[in-house]
Amino acid sequence: MFAGKKALLLDMNSTFMFGEDRFSASEDFSVHYFKIGGALPQDKINEIVRAVYKYLDARYPDENYRHSFPSLESAVRKVASEILDGNEITKIIDTFTFHELGYIPKEYAAALHQLRQRFTLAAVIDIWAPKTAWLNEFERAGISGLFSATSFSSDHGMVKPSPKPFELVLDQLGIANSEAIVVGDSPRRDLGGAKSAGIDCILVGGAEHPDALKSFNSLLELCTKL
CATH class of the missing domain: 1.10.150 (DNA polymerase; domain 1)
Known part of the structure; x- marks a missing residue:
């Protein structure tokens, strides 16, 4: 599954960040x-x-x-x-x-550090607000130095499943699509965008799809299979 792969292109929400998007009808803003x-x-x-x-x-x-x-x-x-x-x-x-904004649990920050020992890491992230608060959360969680390339949709207005954010980070990394794997929780946005960009995809968070290389319950489970 990982043979010949140099980089992981990670989704963020529900992949390594949780508790995000608190916009329910009961929220008092x-x-x-x-x-x-x-x-x-x-x-x-x-x-x-x-x-x-x-x-x-x-x-x-x-x-x-x-x-x-x-x-x-x-x-x-x-x-x-x-x-x-x-x-x-x-x-x-x-x-x-x-x-x-969500938060990054300690065990997921540790998982990212583990993955960084084997792969170059990049992040392909859809957010609606400016990215500053997320960069601060990356700093708090101790992961800000792990990503060699990032795409935040609020920087450029391109959202998944467009292939363009994935292509953007591949260009930043200087690697071919065949050398990368996308890791995310959304069959439509992560897998769909990865397929459009010609990149393999692993689904986490319990999502499954026949076009995915593999499905895991979480990023933590994926790390146990390395």
């Missing part, structure tokens, strides 16, 4: 928003964040936005019914980011 000095009423900030999430969520599977996914700031400006100054837009983006 005003809690974080007020902590950072937001001035809008509770019902208004909750309304805006939910509308932003709905706006982006509707476009995420749409092929028309695969290579031009809207920025979070443009979504805030689009859905807000009132004129917001730059300071308030920044606080709304910060609040959205807080709820989109």
